[in-house]
Amino acid sequence: MLPKMLRFHFTTLKASPFLPISKAIRYPTRLRSQMASFSSSSSSTLLFRQLFEKESSTYTYLLADASHPQKPALLIDPVDRTVDRDLSLIEQLGLKLVYAMNTHVHADHVTGTGLIKSKVPDVKSVISKASGATADLYVEPGDKVYFGNLFLEIRATPGHTKGCVTYVTGDTPGQPRMAFTGDTLLIRGCGRTDFQGGSSEQLYESVHSQIFTLPKNTLIFPAHDYKGFTVSTVGEEMQYNPRLTKDVETFKNIMANLNLSYPKMIDVAVPANMVCGIQSKTS
Numbered sequence: 001m002l003p004k005m006l007r008f009h010f011t012t013l014k015a016s017p018f019l020p021i022s023k024a025i026r027y028p029t030r031l032r033s034q035m036a037s038f039s040s041s042s043s044s045t046l047l048f049r050q051l052f053e054k055e056s057s058t059y060t061y062l063l064a065d066a067s068h069p070q071k072p073a074l075l076i077d078p079v080d081r082t083v084d085r086d087l088s089l090i091e092q093l094g095l096k097l098v099y100a101m102n103t104h105v106h107a108d109h110v111t112g113t114g115l116i117k118s119k120v121p122d123v124k125s126v127i128s129k130a131s132g133a134t135a136d137l138y139v140e141p142g143d144k145v146y147f148g149n150l151f152l153e154i155r156a157t158p159g160h161t162k163g164c165v166t167y168v169t170g171d172t173p174g175q176p177r178m179a180f181t182g183d184t185l186l187i188r189g190c191g192r193t194d195f196q197g198g199s200s201e202q203l204y205e206s207v208h209s210q211i212f213t214l215p216k217n218t219l220i221f222p223a224h225d226y227k228g229f230t231v232s233t234v235g236e237e238m239q240y241n242p243r244l245t246k247d248v249e250t251f252k253n254i255m256a257n258l259n260l261s262y263p264k265m266i267d268v269a270v271p272a273n274m275v276c277g278i279q280s281k282t283s
Ligand SMILES: N[C@@H](CCC(=O)N[C@@H](CSS)C(=O)NCC(=O)O)C(=O)O
Pocket: 056, 106, 107, 108, 183, 189, 190, 191, 192, 193, 224, 226, 258, 260, 261, 262, 263, 264, 265
């Protein structure tokens, strides 16, 4: 039997009907009308899955509004090698994939967004404007990406790369929020800052101002885990993260002495991910 918290994540979450809109994602006109057809209802049910790609230790997240008639869904940080697995799960669950999103331009694997678009042409790729990468839609801090009646709020969390963002679920009474932190905040760690416009000072500021200010029960879902963890919370990382609990100068010193080797795929992955993955048609 899984612990209560994990059982909870792999079932469904009830969401609030109230969806405050400050600044919606910048949809082209055609997309805006498509989104409008996702009618609002009195409550929404979030379907959530955490998927794993073992060669790069990457987590891909599937989220959908399961109570919406069209069951609109999105993927965060899909990997090219596991696109077929993810698309077949989406089909089995009867979901309509709307967005394939990245938290940043990955250096260790090729994103699945290009392949997904080849296989499901209606899907729109999403990345931050600050990343400088090409995608169908660009997000900026404060934007909200809607899928059905649910949404993800965009927080800018540069430092691992200059365009890193964290996607945060809406505030639902009685439910913890979920933060998809990419490589900015890993469980008991954080992303390296030695390439792609990285800055340890900026990463420290991003985590402290944009993630550690979320409620302490906010669930942390990173893009990678190398130690066998699956989920953490803001409160847990504020207490036990061995890097980010330190003062900024100590943190910068830790980051300057990680001595990690460059990701094996960096020379292939970064150019491919700057155009949101391999765009060629496949069967
Ligand atoms: N060995 C792997 C790359 C491992 C690595 O550098 N991971 C990155 C995230 S992917 S850009 C990282 O930030 N790690 C931080 C850490 O403390 O491990 C490979 O060759 O692909």
